[in-house]
Amino acid sequence: MSNMYRNIFALFVLMLIASTNAGAHRNRRENRSDRFLASIGLKVRRYNPRQLDSHDLPLYTNIDRDLRQLLLTARGTTLNWAMQNIESLNQRSKREGKMQKVVPSQVSFPCPLNNTRSPIAPTSVERLRPGDIDIIAAIGDSLSAGNGIMSTTAFDMLNEFRGLAFSGGGIADWRTYLTLPNILKVFNPKLYGYATGNSLVVNHQVSHLSIAEPMIMSRDLLYQARVLIDLMRRDPHVDLQRHWKLLTVFVGNNDLCSDICYWNDPQSAVDQHARDLRKAFRLLRDNVPRLLINLIVAPNIQLTMSRLTGISLQCFMVHRLACNCLISDRLSSAQRRQRQETIHRWQQVDLAIARLPEFQRKDFAIIAHPMITNMTTPMLPNGETDWRLFSHDCFHFSQRTHAMVSNLLWNSMLLPDDQKPKPNVLPQPFQWFRCPSEDQPYLVVRPS
Template sequence: MCTDLRSLHTNTILHTLAKTYIYTKPINRQTCTSLECGREPERLEKTHGDGENVKLRTDSTRSWDGTRVSGAVRQQLYRCATVLPGNTVTNEPLLWLFRQKAVRELVYSGIYDQREDYTVVLQPFLRNLRLPLNAEGKADLSYFSGSDLHFSVRSFPLLASGLWNNMLEPAGQKNEVLELSPTLPPLHCPEQERPYLYTYHNSNYGVRQRGKAGWSDQKVFGSELTCADRDASKTVPVSVHKLRPADVKVIAALGDSITAGNGAGSKPNDVFDVLSQYRGLSWSIGGDGNITTVTTLSNILRVFNPSLVGYSTGIGRQDTQHAFLNQAVAGSVTGELMPQVRELLKRMKNNLLINFQEDWKIITLFVGGNDLCDYCKNPAEFSPDNFIKNIQEVLDTLHNEVPRAFVNLVTVLHILPLRELFADTRVKCSLFILNMLCKCVVNPEDNSVQLDELETLNREYQRRTHTLINSGRYDSREDFTVVIQPFMEDIEMPRDKNGVPDISYFAPDCFHFNVKTHAQAARSLWNNMLEPLGGKTMNQSIDQLIYLSCPSQEHPYLRTYRNSNYTYPNNSGQATSEAPRTTETTVAPSHKPSTTQVPMETTSPIVRTTGFYEQVSRNTANCG
């Protein structure tokens, strides 16, 4: 689908900061919108006098959703936006207003952090604009006033929300996209652990990190999503087997320190920072940035449905507000999952942004690594029988109590390749730390009985997981299913060009994923979700390029056993084909919204500002 103005950056509106010097040429909307499919406009108004068209700089040739935008189209879009008369501006300082890099370098230089009572913080939420389409399939320019690119009153609540949320996001993890839409984003709240407005100092974001970071450098972890069909179903589906990505309104996750994001954003060699839980970068539920800067399942789904809720942001434990529906607990083994499940259900049922009965949900469960790491300490506790019993208890509870849910069950990874990080003398990883984190994997000698037992246990965990799901136990309802996503079952150690294990994919402890691996895991999970049962990737190489797949016209749904035409094999394993008992759930109270965001307006073009203040008051109340 074509749309116009997607590549407009903050450059196009910076004239509001210096209107004494910059004059805005009236925009012919027909001229500008004719660029929507990458065509040159049929005509452009010429600049008057000795005026000069400003060549506004951008850090990327890609628009907000990753689609490539040609330089010619970008230049013409900017010509529609601003004109700088040459006889008005002759001094160099004004020009940096149009150069995001120069502004960033100025603030990041630290010259405004030399006093205790003053600071300047870059709030980048305006760097990218996303416009919705109107009924004619054109960009909805009603968010701008008259014939120019000044924001209209309709945009003011969105601007205020974007600025407020930026102020409560740590430096280096701030949202960079303003989505102009009829609904307000959820408002952040200060946390008990972090009650202050974020500065570079209390974000632990020094001048050195600022110089190395910045928007363009973060894009290495972003992705390009070129899917043409991003529409939701015409009516809300009642069957999980006809669930499109855009139908999903809620995302949640359960698991251990991998999903908690431990060490995901840690700097090299900063081992102690691995204790920090970078939930905003978590592969299956993180919501920092956007798809162009941080690849997570949430950010992929937000391209299809910008109103998605549940994703985690920033840094913190599972009990912080920013964790939201990321209830993974660092260090968890399968026998410790049920408290996570109970807290997840509580949060989903009690949050005003979620209609528990009606909203479609994706829940991702990934766990089992710590069971393998601790197996030798208590073989009975971490037996295959107990492992699958614990997994079944979690899935039975979700099946009994959660309506309209698609559950991703990511099978436990093949953990033995981790041994290569200390076995190869060319790799600088601490055996002492690895021994503390995963003794039962690190300690056994090569070709030993203990190592064979661990390999057998690892594969038995995987086999029992397949047996449980292949029983059909969780396919007794039309609105619920559990799908195994096996991309890590035969995962191999990533290697550099010399064949050496590549520690750039790991946190400083050489055990947890860093942000690069989280991005690869997110891409792999998404692709697995679009692959049919019986044809899913099981040995994804994380050191190779992974391109994001798209739903097709023939297969527009997230793949389930039914829409994959997959027949579960006859299974004589321990899993029973008897479906778990389904309990009735309470109908959601009528005052809860049927959409995941609070509406800002009615069908009238006038902004209903009361909706904005109602949203603020609700979020303020939730701040405690």
């Protein structure tokens, strides 16, 4: 039996054991989760298939709660297995070219640090320098949670290497792992909120304010926003009124991959996405002073995956199970065109919401970053797919790609809308690294 199938069998046995033992701890767990959910405005209800939910928040039932606990147990166990073999995973990723090249210690950081933090904290988001950011956070799905960053099989996509993720990871430094937090740590060594290790989101002593989770969809943004607000209010390291905060939001991949084809009218799904964004951003705007939001515009997954060559059997299975709405041999040409149009409208919603006047305030702004909207499948000179950019499920990003995306996001934060990068092929880390200048020392936060 191969390692992948052996691991799958072991996980199945584990889930059966966890399900059997769950009853012994149910009352204590339910009371704890009920109190937490009540503190952020959610109430667990008894599942009733005939009951329709008319409230703003999604219906959350006892079944959802118990299933989540089962999944957390399974994910925690597989992550522990991975951590026991982390050096082996690291070395294999290096051999396969899936890790960024380490920058030697004698090489200086690409940017000068003069005047990159204000002597007095600015009162306007338009006067925000990189070093003025005190708190960093991330919400989104598995790409933001760091799933599968290091892997040996597609099974490793279950593992969350949160500390290496582009938007919220802060393990080591920029020389080893280029992430947005590791860039900003250079400008402000006291930066707080990034994940300090690889853990599930429930381990807040490690994940901190990096609360992205696998399988998150647009409809979950309001919930994630509520959780983030609650965490910030409780964290003694966060001065809600004084600190400037940066939140990176990246969602939509699961909606487009596995949900969009179940809507009778795809435009209704896009309209719902717009409502989800507005509700979540209004909640954040009204409860988190001094907040700047990076909104990563969803990629064109159909375009990115269309030219893959030499796909392994495990990747073939993953694509058709996890992204059946876009990657399916049953799709007609007309259906493919319709899905392509839906993706384009989804991307336009992301851009349009960020430009709304209601989200342009003195201490609040949203920057939309279309940097991966045109991303195509990376190819080698011989015409074959460059698998160095993918995990072994051929979908999630390798650490090398997380470094590339971090570099692009950083550049985009320093450029106006009409100059923001939208490459077809992702540049290598440090191939182009933009710096604040004497003429333009501030982050560009207003639509052009």
